[in-house]
Amino acid sequence: xxxxxxxxxxxxxxxxxxxHLAAAGERVIVLEKNAATxxxxxxxxxxxxxxxxxxxxxxxxxxxxxxxxxxxxxxEDYLTLLPLQPxxxxxxxxxxxxxxxxxxxxxxxxxxxxxxxDGDGYLRFLRYANEIHEATGDVFIYGAPPTxxxxxxxxxxxxxxxxxxxxxxxxxxxxxRSPQARQLLGRFATYTGASPYLAPATLNVIAxxxxxxxxxxxxxxxxxxxxxxxxxxxxxxxxxRTGCHVEGIELRFDRVVGVRAAEERIETNRxxxxxxxxxxxxxxLPPIPRVRRELARLTKLEPSSSGFIMLLGVGGxxxxxxxxxxxxxxxxxxxxxxxxxxxxxxxxxTIYVAITAKSDPQHAPPGSENWFVLINTPPDSEGTKSxxxxxSQAGNYSRVALDRLATAFDVDVRGRIRTQQILTxxxxxxxxxxxxxxxxxxxxxxRMAAFRRPHNRSTAVKGLYFAGGTAHPGGGVPLVTLSGKVxxxxxxxxx
Numbered sequence: 116x117x118x119x120x121x122x123x124x125x126x127x128x129x130x131x132x133x134x135h136l137a138a139a140g141e142r143v144i145v146l147e148k149n150a151a152t153x154x155x156x157x158x159x160x161x162x163x164x165x166x167x168x169x170x171x172x173x174x175x176x177x178x179x180x181x182x183x184x185x186x187x188x189x190x191e192d193y194l195t196l197l198p199l200q201p202x203x204x205x206x207x208x209x210x211x212x213x214x215x216x217x218x219x220x221x222x223x224x225x226x227x228x229x230x231x232x233d234g235d236g237y238l239r240f241l242r243y244a245n246e247i248h249e250a251t252g253d254v255f256i257y258g259a260p261p262t263x264x265x266x267x268x269x270x271x272x273x274x275x276x277x278x279x280x281x282x283x284x285x286x287x288x289x290x291x292r293s294p295q296a297r298q299l300l301g302r303f304a305t306y307t308g309a310s311p312y313l314a315p316a317t318l319n320v321i322a323x324x325x326x327x328x329x330x331x332x333x334x335x336x337x338x339x340x341x342x343x344x345x346x347x348x349x350x351x352x353x354x355x356r357t358g359c360h361v362e363g364i365e366l367r368f369d370r371v372v373g374v375r376a377a378e379e380r381i382e383t384n385r386x387x388x389x390x391x392x393x394x395x396x397x398x399x400l401p402p403i404p405r406v407r408r409e410l411a412r413l414t415k416l417e418p419s420s421s422g423f424i425m426l427l428g429v430g431g432x433x434x435x436x437x438x439x440x441x442x443x444x445x446x447x448x449x450x451x452x453x454x455x456x457x458x459x460x461x462x463x464x465t466i467y468v469a470i471t472a473k474s475d476p477q478h479a480p481p482g483s484e485n486w487f488v489l490i491n492t493p494p495d496s497e498g499t500k501s502x503x504x505x506x507s508q509a510g511n512y513s514r515v516a517l518d519r520l521a522t523a524f525d526v527d528v529r530g531r532i533r534t535q536q537i538l539t540x541x542x543x544x545x546x547x548x549x550x551x552x553x554x555x556x557x558x559x560x561x562r563m564a565a566f567r568r569p570h571n572r573s574t575a576v577k578g579l580y581f582a583g584g585t586a587h588p589g590g591g592v593p594l595v596t597l598s599g600k601v602x603x604x605x606x607x608x609x610x
Contacts, residue, residue, distance in 0.1 A: 120142065121146065121387075122144070126595070131344065131595070132580075134182060135599065137348065137352055139603075139607060144353075152357065154547060156170055167487060170337055172325070175328060175593035179196075194333050208444065232292065248324070251277050251317060282316060283314050287311065298447050302443075308590065312448055361374060362376060362399075365401075366401055371384050385578050392556065392585045405575040419559070422491060423490045425488040428483065429484045430531040431528075442466040444465045458493045461491070466488060495540040570587055572605045
């Protein structure tokens with residue numbers, strides 16, 4: 116057997132690529148700097164509480180079934196994915212509450228009370244989002260990265276259905292009238308770190324995969340996904356080395372010839388980097404002209420949003436809350452102006468709260484709850500015009516969030532927090548190598564974003580490939596899983 120394929124990073128994209136390659140008979144070595152696999156899909160335990168620290172919403176179950184099927188395994192033998200009901204509970208600034216049901220007809224009936232006709236508008240929107248999925252799936256999601264050449268062969272009528280000339284919000288407002296329905300559908304832009312007021316309407320496809328396809332929760336926590344993929348990779352003979360810091364990728368001219376780790380050098384001519392693409396060009400490659408040109412191009416792209424995270428161990432239970440909860444701001448448009456125009460964390464933020472103890476009671480002591488709190492923020496402002504300093508302001512901003520929950524929604528936990536950890540954009544960069552803490556790489560706030568997103572095969576270095584949320588097809592656990600599949604297919608094709 117020849118030189119191994121080296122994968123840098125044991126996040127979901129890297130593990131997916133490793134499984135596909137090992138199932139095809141390749142020798143694969145995965146190098147992971149952290150003590151455990153999973154990348155952003157981590158977990159923390161403290162004082163009897165347990166939290167997932169990364170992704171929290173799982174959709175597109177068939178993607179995971181397909182991955183296990185590639186290795187002649189069954190998903191059910193490794194993971195128990197529980198369907199959630201309701202999918203999410205939404206709290207609005209006017210005091211109204213909406214449960215989004217797994218049955219779209221039930222949700223439509225609930226939306227009808229906010230504005231006559233919104234029930235039918237919601238169902239029409241879901242049909243429209245499904246049409247986008249059918250029109251874009253092969254080109255933008257499930258296959259190789261889109262190029263102008265591939266688009267030339269697509270039926271023009273099919274491309275019209277992608278609705279790329281309107282913004283998400285403009286399309287949403289053509290279907291529903293109430294602020295409740297519009298905020299509900301607009302929030303799916305945040306799944307790619309974008310704004311519904313700027314992102315192309317094509318991204319309304321995200322609503323389809325959740326609202327038509329359902330939301331799933333892996334019993335035991337989201338981190339069970341990475342544990343299951345790690346187990347499968349090991350069974351297939353993948354060598355995974357944790358605690359292994361990669362110092363660089365070695366080149367001969369513009370071709371990969373090896374990987375240099377802390378205590379060894381591995382000879383290889385094929386590397387998949389499951390690391391932020393810009394970080395690879397900036398930190399792991401020698402600064403040859405082609406690398407410098409690609410780095411200059413990538414750093415000009417607008418980064419996606421980041422996040423402010425609180426892991427709270429809360430004394431007491433809240434029966435009015437579900438597994439997934441969204442507390443909406445009163446001025447959604449201004450919230451996104453804060454993030455993407457002013458470069459500041461929202462003054463009146465939308466607050467997401469996930470409580471896995473609702474589905475796994477052992478994740479918190481009896482009579483308590485584990486809260487994962489996420490607020491969308493700009494990426495770290497260090498080196499930019501914004502002056503916001505997370506290092507000195509994180510504590511103040513946590514009080515902004517908790518005060519808002521208490522005063523606007525009558526959910527007051529300020530005196531009942533037993534344990535707390537905070538993660539800011541700089542923390543996320545340090546933990547995951549996500550440049551400036553941007554959770555999804557580049558922003559999707561323009562209609563050309565899908566074409567500017569880094570491809571899974573490097574255009575600057577031969578033998579270098581990319582998997583993960585900063586490469587095609589984008590962020591989110593299912594898409595990152597697909598990125599590993601695409602990268603593995605390219606490695607095999609180029610052999």
